[in-house]
Amino acid sequence: MNEQNWFVYQGNQQLGPFTTGQVVQMIDSKMIAQDAYLFKVGWKDWRPYEECMEELGLKPAAPQQDSDERRSAAPRATILGRVIVHNNGQLIIGSGVNISSTGIFVETQDQIFTVGEKLKLSVRIDGFVKSFNVVARVVRYNSDPRHPVGFGLSFEGLDGGIGDEIEKMVASKRQSPAVKVS
Numbered sequence: 001m002n003e004q005n006w007f008v009y010q011g012n013q014q015l016g017p018f019t020t021g022q023v024v025q026m027i028d029s030k031m032i033a034q035d036a037y038l039f040k041v042g043w044k045d046w047r048p049y050e051e052c053m054e055e056l057g058l059k060p061a062a063p064q065q066d067s068d069e070r071r072s073a074a075p076r077a078t079i080l081g082r083v084i085v086h087n088n089g090q091l092i093i094g095s096g097v098n099i100s101s102t103g104i105f106v107e108t109q110d111q112i113f114t115v116g117e118k119l120k121l122s123v124r125i126d127g128f129v130k131s132f133n134v135v136a137r138v139v140r141y142n143s144d145p146r147h148p149v150g151f152g153l154s155f156e157g158l159d160g161g162i163g164d165e166i167e168k169m170v171a172s173k174r175q176s177p178a179v180k181v182s
Helices: 020-028 067-072 160-175
Strands: 006-010 013-018 037-040 081-086 091-100 103-107 118-125 132-142 150-156
Touching (some): 013 020, 081 103, 091 118, 091 150, 091 160, 103 118, 103 132
Antiparallel strands (some): 006 013, 081 118, 091 103, 103 150, 118 132
16 A cells, blocks of 8 residues: 555645555654644545544544534535646546645546646636636546546645635635535
């Protein structure tokens, strides 16, 4: 299991990718804060640190009363919207799954870009007044059909105003309960 498929979010910074062994070593060395969030390729959203222990093969931490509250406060917001992704040669149109001021996950069956590749995005999200353009780098591709299939992209040079708007969206998600649509 040497796949680098784990990401850590702490101190307002996304780190990774890491192998399972690297994450376990970081936990053992107290390099990951207990208020951190972890993400594994194939998951839809970030999870609080204590919810990931079993997945990492570690003894689960004692449950905390506010685990559900912390889960709803994960650093990304679930979104609906269209994302056009291209590299000046190939283009895909995907659906936005979740977003933070550091990146976005775009659902698409088209695996035409490679990890590390720099891409151009045009993002239209429900709830934003207007669409925005940004450069992003591919950090992962999930092909496991049990989870959203597509690209995890890390923004490069996101306009401060757009970043603020995204942070407001993430903050509003933290303050209001999720609404289920049937």
